[in-house]
Amino acid sequence: MAKRNLNDLLAFVTVARERSFTRAAGTLGVTQSALSQAVRGLEERLQIRLLTRTTRSVSPTPAGERLMQAIGHRFDEIEAELDALTELRDKPAGTVRITCGDHILRSVLLPRLAPVLRDYPEINVEFDVSYGLRDIVADRFDAGVRLGSTIDKDMIAVPIGPVLRMAVVGSPDYFARHAIPLTPDDLTAHQCINQRMPTSGGLYVWDFERRGRQVNVRVDGQLIFNTAPPQVDAALAGLGLALLPEDELMPHIEAGELVRVLEDWCPTFTGYHLYYPSRRQPSPAFSLVLKALRRG
Incomplete structure (x- = not known):
């Protein structure tokens, strides 16, 4: 029985994982056309379609998913063993x-x-x-x-x-124009800087706890970000209150650029x-x- 060339199998596995010929070509360091030709050749030899291609995406067919489950981890094991050889x-x-x-x-x-x-x-x-x-x-x-x-x-x-602990902060300028919140429920009357959660797509619900009492607040405001740095910048600019891990805010708190509130409602966590x-x-x-x- 003739030995198979494993390059086309590696090409298929990489495309199936990346869900993109462009990204897979970059990962393998080959041209997109060479990668497409390798996968097409594998499908022709097996006489079955392994990938469903559209103008925007690539996904495994049921046969492709079965092949991925069977051989995908084998390439990982080979790669891990090659890495382990570096101890010599x-x-x-x-x-x-x-x-x-x-x-x-x-x-x-x-x-x-x-x-x-x-x-x-x-x-x-x-x-x-x-x-x-x-x-x-x-x-x-x-x-x-x-x-x-x-x-x-x-x-x-x-x-x-x-x-860590979370910290609710606002700029001195913001608090010159708005009352300091004394309880989490007071946040509903404030401009708050929201964060879009990348996995669920929803907005982060601000959660607090004091003396065993837990409070969740859905805050509102003009700004929504999906990362932390612009939230810090917006709070510094006086555009609203931010809720972030305190280690990301402490330099600004210590410098007097941000004022911390509701500290007794923010317990420590892992x-x-x-x-x-x-x-x-x-x-x-x-x-x-x-x-x-x-x-x-």
């Missing part, structure tokens, strides 16, 4: 892919990983800044960063930051964790990244 080198090498938010990237990940990158020039780290709940297995990330309470139970979660699949053997490069990020 003088110095670890390879790429570590992490999905995270922008604030934790700037405040924790980059500062702690800088020494690793200097000491191990053949280790590369790719960051994907995203506020959505990414599926790190399906999207082929080595790890993600989320608040500990939102991580799936089948993941290994390692704390990389302290416990901080940021690096999480990764329990089933995958970490590569030497990832082990060094994990060691550098682990909170002592």
Whole structure:
């Protein structure tokens, strides 16, 4: 029996995962036409359509989904084993892919990983800044960063930051024009800066707790963002009240640029964790990244 060329199978798996010939071509470092030809050749040899193509999207057919389930993880296992071989080198090498938010990237990940990158020039780290709940297995990330309470139970979660509190803030100029809220219910009379949740598509509901009493408030305002930095900028500009983790706001609070309110309604909660699949053997490069990020 003639041996099959596995390149066309890898091409199919990559396109099926990326749901795009353009993105898959970029991932594999080949032209889009070469990738399309490889997948078409595989379909012709198998005499069955594996992908449904439209002008806007690509998705696996039932046969393609079955093939993905059968062989997709095999390529992951091969890649993981090739990464593991770097432990036999003088110095670890390879790429570590992490999905995270922008604030934790700037405040924790980059500062702690800088020494690793200097000491191990053949280790590369790719960051994907995203506020959505990414599926790190399906999207082929080595790890993600989320608040500990939102991580799936089948993941290994390692704390990389302290416990956190939320903070409601407004500028001195804003409070010169509006009364300071004394209870969460008072927020309904204020201009509040909303955040669109990337996963659900809904607006974030501001939640508070004091002495065992929980209060959820659907706030209103003229501004809606899907990331944190513009919310900070809008609050500094006096355009409304913002609710964000206090570590993102503390420099402005301490400088007197923002005024904190409702502090007694904001309890502590589990901080940021690096999480990764329990089933995958970490590569030497990832082990060094994990060691550098682990909170002592």
